[in-house]
C-alpha cells in the first residue's frame with residue numbers, strides 16, 4: 001500500500017474511533033428546566049479543569065503493542081509535562097487557576113511499565129472489535145489492579161462506587177487521597193510502533209464508569225487533546241462519520257471559526273494551538289456559551305445551561 005494511502009487510512013481510523021466514542025458517549029443531555037446540560041460537563045471523575053488536577057500516566061508493555069525502554073518513558077513524560085504546562089498557560093491566559101500534577105506508576109527504582117496484552121493484540125483493533133469497549137475496560141482494570149499493588153491494603157475513603165468498586169475506581173480513590181483532589185485523569189500509554197495505531201478517551205459522558213484515555217502517540221498536542229476530553233471537551237474536526245449534512249456543516253463551521261483549536265487540529269505543534277470558546281465552556285472555564293457557538297455545538301433548538 002502506498003504511503004499516502006496508508007496515512008489517509010490510518011488517519012481516518014483515528015478520526016473514526018474518536019467520533020464513535022463521542023457519538024456513543026458524550027452527546028447525551030440532561031434536561032434542567034428548559035435548558036440542557038451536556039453529560040460530559042461537570043460530571044464523572046474529571047469535573048472541571050480547575051485548581052488542582054492530576055494526570056496519572058501508566059506505561060503499558062505488550063508483545064503486540066511494543067515494549068517501553070527507560071528512554072522512551074522519560075521522553076514521553078517530557079511530552080506529558082509539556083502538554084500539562086501548555087494547558088496551565090492556556091488557563092492562566094483565561095484567568096483560571098490550574099495546577100496539573102503529573103504522577104505516574106513507579107517502584108523504588110523509578111518509573112516502570114506494566115505488562116498486559118489487549119484482547120485483539122492492538123488497541124484500535126480491540127476497541128473496534130466485538131465487545132470493544134468492554135474488552136478495553138477489562139484490560140484497563142487489570143492494569144489498574146497491578147498499579148494499585150504498590151499502595152498496599154486499601155484504606156481510601158473516596159471510592160466512587162460503594163458497592164463493588166472496579167480496580168480503576170480503586171486506583172482513582174487512592175490517587176484522590178494521595179493528591180487531595182477529586183479530579184484525577186488516568187492516561188494509559190502504549191508504545192506503539194505502528195503508525196496507524198489510535199488514541200481515544202472513553203466514558204466521557206458516563207455517570208457510573210470513570211473516564212480514562214489510551215494514548216499511542218508521544219506528541220504533546222495529542223496528550224493535551226485526550227486530557228481535555230477527560231474533562232469534557234469534544235472533537236471539533238470533521239470525520240468520515242459526520243455523515244449527516246447538518247453535522248458536516250457544523251464541524252466545517254467550527255474549524256473555520258476556531259482555526260487553531262486543539263480539539264479540531266490535533267496533529268500540529270502544540271505551540272501553534274489554543275483552547276477555543278466551545279472547549280472552554282465544556283471544560284468549565286466559561287460558564288456560558290454564546291448563541292452562535294451553541295448553534296455549532298448542539299444546533300438552534302437546544303439552549304445550553306449556564307453553570
Ligand SMILES: [Zn+2]
Pocket residue numbers: 018225229234235
Ligand atoms: Zn478527540
